[in-house]
Amino acid sequence: MIRNWLRNFMLGRYGPDYLGTVMFILSIALGVTGGILRFRPLTLLAYVVLIMTLYRMLSRNINRRRAENDRFISIFWPLKRRCKLFIERLKNRKIYKFFKCPACGNILRVPKHKGRVKITCPKCGERFERRT
Ligand SMILES: [Zn+2]
Known part of the structure; x- marks a missing residue:
């Protein structure tokens, strides 16, 4: 009964998405932090983000x-x-x-304290020497 009502209500509306999930988590984090610090503007901001999250979920502009x-x-x-x-x-x-890597910018991880080593980039095959 409630499920049917909810399904009808959400028909043609956008619903939750990745951004919505992140916004929801952010609003809770802001609310909790605001509560702990007793900092009203943060709590207020949490409500604003929460309302924006709901607005996006219920939006028909998909x-x-x-x-x-x-x-x-x-x-x-x-x-x-x-x-x-x-x-x-x-x-x-x-x-x-x-x-x-000087050629492609890939970040390479090399064990420390091995002296000068020849490094081959697994992404582009570039070879270079570095002190570890
Ligand atoms: Zn490379």
């Missing part, structure tokens, strides 16, 4: 919402990848040294 989601993904995913890479480098900084 093409526009889809375009927003695509644009968000094209910016957010490379950023997320860079963050992951950075954290990995930080975690392994005692065991590995990281070099950028």
Whole structure:
């Protein structure tokens, strides 16, 4: 009964997507942080983000919402990848040294304290020497 009502209500509306999920998590994070710090503007911002999330889900302008989601993904995913890479480098900084391939820019991981080594980029085959 409620499921049917919900299905009818959501008919022709955009619904949840990747951007919506990230916005929802962000609004909760803002709300919790605002609550802990007792900082009202943050709590208010959490509500604004939550309302925007709901607005997008219930929107009938599906093409526009889809375009927003695509644009968000094209910016957010490379950023997320860079963050992951950075954290990995930080975690392994005692065991590995990281070099950028001079030809293609690929990041290569090499064990530390091996002296001068010849490195071959697995992506483009470029060979170069570095001190580890
Ligand atoms: Zn390369």
